[in-house]
Amino acid sequence: MFESNEVRASTSTKTALDVLDPVKELPLPPDFLWGVATASYQVEGGAEQDGKGPSIWDDFSHRNPSVTSGEDGDVACDHYNRLEEDLALLASYGVDVYRFSICWSRLIPLGGRNDPINEKGIAFYNNLIDGLLARGIRPAVTLYHWDLPLELQKRYGGMLNTAEFQADFEHYARLCFSRFGDRVTQWITFNEPYITALFGFHSGILAPGHSTKTGHDSTTEPWRVGHSQILAHAAAVQTYVTDFQPSQKGAISIVLNSDFYEPYDANSEADKEACQRRLEFYVGWFGDPIYLGADYPASMRKQLGSRLPQFSDAEKDLLKMTAPHNTFYGMNHYTSQFARARIDPPSEDDHTGNVEELTTNSEGVEIGPLSGVSWLRVTHRQFRKLLNWAWNRYQRPIYITENGCPCPGENSMTLDQAVDDQFRIRYFGLYIDAISQAINEDGVKVAGYYAWSFMDNFEWAAGYTIRFGITHVDFPTGTRTPKKSAAYLKETFERRRAAAANGKVKNGKL
Ligand code: GBH
Numbered sequence: 001m002f003e004s005n006e007v008r009a010s011t012s013t014k015t016a017l018d019v020l021d022p023v024k025e026l027p028l029p030p031d032f033l034w035g036v037a038t039a040s041y042q043v044e045g046g047a048e049q050d051g052k053g054p055s056i057w058d059d060f061s062h063r064n065p066s067v068t069s070g071e072d073g074d075v076a077c078d079h080y081n082r083l084e085e086d087l088a089l090l091a092s093y094g095v096d097v098y099r100f101s102i103c104w105s106r107l108i109p110l111g112g113r114n115d116p117i118n119e120k121g122i123a124f125y126n127n128l129i130d131g132l133l134a135r136g137i138r139p140a141v142t143l144y145h146w147d148l149p150l151e152l153q154k155r156y157g158g159m160l161n162t163a164e165f166q167a168d169f170e171h172y173a174r175l176c177f178s179r180f181g182d183r184v185t186q187w188i189t190f191n192e193p194y195i196t197a198l199f200g201f202h203s204g205i206l207a208p209g210h211s212t213k214t215g216h217d218s219t220t221e222p223w224r225v226g227h228s229q230i231l232a233h234a235a236a237v238q239t240y241v242t243d244f245q246p247s248q249k250g251a252i253s254i255v256l257n258s259d260f261y262e263p264y265d266a267n268s269e270a271d272k273e274a275c276q277r278r279l280e281f282y283v284g285w286f287g288d289p290i291y292l293g294a295d296y297p298a299s300m301r302k303q304l305g306s307r308l309p310q311f312s313d314a315e316k317d318l319l320k321m322t323a324p325h326n327t328f329y330g331m332n333h334y335t336s337q338f339a340r341a342r343i344d345p346p347s348e349d350d351h352t353g354n355v356e357e358l359t360t361n362s363e364g365v366e367i368g369p370l371s372g373v374s375w376l377r378v379t380h381r382q383f384r385k386l387l388n389w390a391w392n393r394y395q396r397p398i399y400i401t402e403n404g405c406p407c408p409g410e411n412s413m414t415l416d417q418a419v420d421d422q423f424r425i426r427y428f429g430l431y432i433d434a435i436s437q438a439i440n441e442d443g444v445k446v447a448g449y450y451a452w453s454f455m456d457n458f459e460w461a462a463g464y465t466i467r468f469g470i471t472h473v474d475f476p477t478g479t480r481t482p483k484k485s486a487a488y489l490k491e492t493f494e495r496r497r498a499a500a501a502n503g504k505v506k507n508g509k510l
Helices: 013-018 056-063 083-093 119-134 150-156 162-180 193-201 221-248 269-292 298-307 313-325 380-394 415-419 422-440 484-504
Strands: 033-037 097-101 138-144 186-191 251-257 260-263 329-332 336-341 355-358 398-402 446-452 471-474 479-482
Touching: 013 422, 033 138, 033 398, 033 484, 056 150, 083 119, 083 479, 083 484, 097 186, 097 446, 119 138, 119 162, 138 162, 150 162, 162 186, 162 221, 186 193, 186 221, 186 398, 193 221, 193 251, 193 269, 221 251, 221 269, 221 313, 251 269, 251 398, 260 269, 260 380, 269 298, 269 313, 269 336, 269 355, 269 380, 329 380, 336 380, 380 398, 380 422, 415 471, 415 479, 422 446, 422 484, 479 484
Parallel strands: 033 097, 033 446, 097 138, 138 186, 186 251, 251 329, 260 336, 329 398, 398 446
Antiparallel strands: 336 355, 471 479
């Protein structure tokens, strides 16, 4: 669970660092973009300010404080009230891009297509976007990072009602394109639809907290919720392409996250197939309909039968029509695991493709060194493989829209210790090396990298105990202090891009 997963430093940082590979500082193309990312509920605060309506996260964190470590996002980083300070900080970091998400219930407090619009909410994002552009920073905007207007969950079950949700999301997206689209060149509809479906409607760890324990059917709800996000995404893409893109000229797509999977037993055909199946259940679920205009992967149809919704003829046409307009692949990636084929037939509750996920293989080798959170190990070699997998299957330039880690023991450190984040620096360095190798040695197109996160923030069910920021936030006072990784990112991207410009990379090869 998110909340019980903090890894305290049992060894000194030096020992934790010793187990990591050295960074090679491999070059990147001169036009490679880098930036940092956040999400509205995790940083904004201002939960009831200026007419904002409640989201399912306001409700979930207040109703289930035990699930969120007794914390909520009422204040978070207070980014809503510290906008100027945060803009100045972003500028000082030298980022090319800032990826943030819009809180739907700030713009439309009740969320629906016939509900009133809140101009003060619009004004906040206008100030943010204008402030970025004035500093030469490009906004990359996520429309949905998990904070559905609460009223839509109550009114018709939110994403469980595909037709209503699709229509309301399309209307909300249209509002964003019309008000902000003259200045936004990269749109992301949904952040990690897999996590929304499985953690919101299966384990119940994230809002709205559905699981069998709360009396819901976790054998069907996640697949319905996935279906709704795919169709709402496609409707938003169609709207953008038809009514806005001709004049606004931006790009639109979605962000899919996943681990990469290595076979538990490298000699087992069944385990190798399990890896592929696991990736199809994780990524292909959304990627095949959205990027290929195809049906769900055959492995999913086979296992899930009638529990996996069908696309109508009109929906198939919509997917086929919009697929080519998803011109980039947004990838959130943190870590990897081993996959072992289960011998027993899949349970109705299974969402993995009947695969057991492990951190150690059949020879007792760990997939990678542990970071400051139990689910995240440093697995840069597998990152390179995932880049190849996504490129081969979907053939879209990839933007890494999130990547990062907490340092071991970080939350228990003094400020001086926390800002000296050598473990994070090494993690970034290794993962950026993997991107360079994928580009220059494997021929994969990777166009940008956004570190998660701009600052320590509300880490969902883990509350404030897990810190992913390149900026330290002292939550009681809101004080921001740059960590060393912030300077490292600026310098490493400058060095790596200059190496290419200076001719150290010829014909795309090292
Ligand atoms: C991203 O999700 C989110 O987009 C971002 O908001 C978040 O802050 C960031 O990751 C860091 O967590 O505790 O064993 O149940 C990444 C996908 C899915 C990774 C849930 C952690 C919890 C595993 N996340 N998973 S566990």
